[in-house]
Amino acid sequence: MSAQQGLAIVTGAGSGLGRAIALKLTADGFAVAALDLDESAVRETARLAGGKALALQADVSRAAELDRAVTAAVAELGPLEAMVNNAGILDGYFDVDEMDEALWRKVIDIDLTGVFLGCKRALREMLPRQRGRIVNMASVAGLNGTGGGAAYIAAKHGVVGLTRQMAVQYGARGIRTNCVCPGPVATGLRAHSQAILGPGVPDMSGRGVAVNDDMVRALVPAGVRGTPGNIADAVAFLASGAADYINGHALVVDGGWRAK
Numbered sequence: 001m002s003a004q005q006g007l008a009i010v011t012g013a014g015s016g017l018g019r020a021i022a023l024k025l026t027a028d029g030f031a032v033a034a035l036d037l038d039e040s041a042v043r044e045t046a047r048l049a050g051g052k053a054l055a056l057q058a059d060v061s062r063a064a065e066l067d068r069a070v071t072a073a074v075a076e077l078g079p080l081e082a083m084v085n086n087a088g089i090l091d092g093y094f095d096v097d098e099m100d101e102a103l104w105r106k107v108i109d110i111d112l113t114g115v116f117l118g119c120k121r122a123l124r125e126m127l128p129r130q131r132g133r134i135v136n137m138a139s140v141a142g143l144n145g146t147g148g149g150a151a152y153i154a155a156k157h158g159v160v161g162l163t164r165q166m167a168v169q170y171g172a173r174g175i176r177t178n179c180v181c182p183g184p185v186a187t188g189l190r191a192h193s194q195a196i197l198g199p200g201v202p203d204m205s206g207r208g209v210a211v212n213d214d215m216v217r218a219l220v221p222a223g224v225r226g227t228p229g230n231i232a233d234a235v236a237f238l239a240s241g242a243a244d245y246i247n248g249h250a251l252v253v254d255g256g257w258r259a260k
């Protein structure tokens with residue numbers, strides 16, 4: 001295993017952005033532990049990484065599962081250099097008045113508490129060594145009041161705030177914390193979120209601000225969706241030594257959407 005950059009853990013690495021991030025970090029010389037709720041999906045990511053990545057099944061909203069996975073990754077691959085808290089789900093695009101409390105809690109649990117738990121567990125490895133890089137997955141929905149329903153937008157704003165608070169608190173102790181805010185990227189996010197949330201959530205395939213090419217053209221100055229590779233490049237940069245003086249930043253990767 002080429003591990004000259006040390007261990008990087010990527011959550012939600014079974015598909016979409018997380019898979020692209022795991023493959024990019026592997027190519028960049030990290031020993032990658034790819035973690036996901038979906039075990040067969042994350043095994044496929046490890047296979048695509050040429051067998052170089054370690055596949056781990058865990059739910060990021062459960063501290064004990066995350067703890068077990070991180071402990072296993074460190075035992076097998078060495079000290080944790082980079083933690084990428086990417087796992088997340090959409091929320092059915094409900095506004096507050098129509099959102100069920102249980103659905104709100106589930107989305108906050110995965111999208112915000114899951115990132116908090118990932119950061120907290122990573123710090124247990126990083127603080128004693130006084131070094132580490134954390135990259136959290138936010139969204140343009142973490143900066144704007146659009147791009148999801150109430151729970152998704154609140155959670156992603158929370159991820160941006162958590163990232164900034166950690167940057168301030170841990171910057172002097174050798175740990176950099178940043179986040180990435182993607183615009184629209186074609187992934188299985190709607191379908192996976194639908195499956196994870198289960199019954200009671202409307203069909204998400206036609207909901208949102210960028211559901212077809214015409215909407216994307218109208219929304220994004222670039223005129224097209226981003227690719228998972230575009231987002232992986234940004235995450236890999238923030239996880240690298242090239243970003244050593246960048247801390248507490250929310251890096252927007254959206255083809256210019258937010259510039260409007």
Ligand code: NAD
Nearest residue numbers: 012014015016017037059060087088139185187188189192
């Ligand atoms: P995706 O559904 O393809 O990937 C998300 C992965 O996270 C899935 O493999 C899923 O199984 C996993 N996951 C979900 N809940 C989990 C949990 N509790 N524990 C462990 N793993 C879990 O979607 P994606 O588009 O690649 O999304 C990745 C991240 O990017 C999410 O945080 C999402 O909010 C964010 N994002 C995506 C877009 C986009 O347009 N696709 C835009 C902005 C932000």
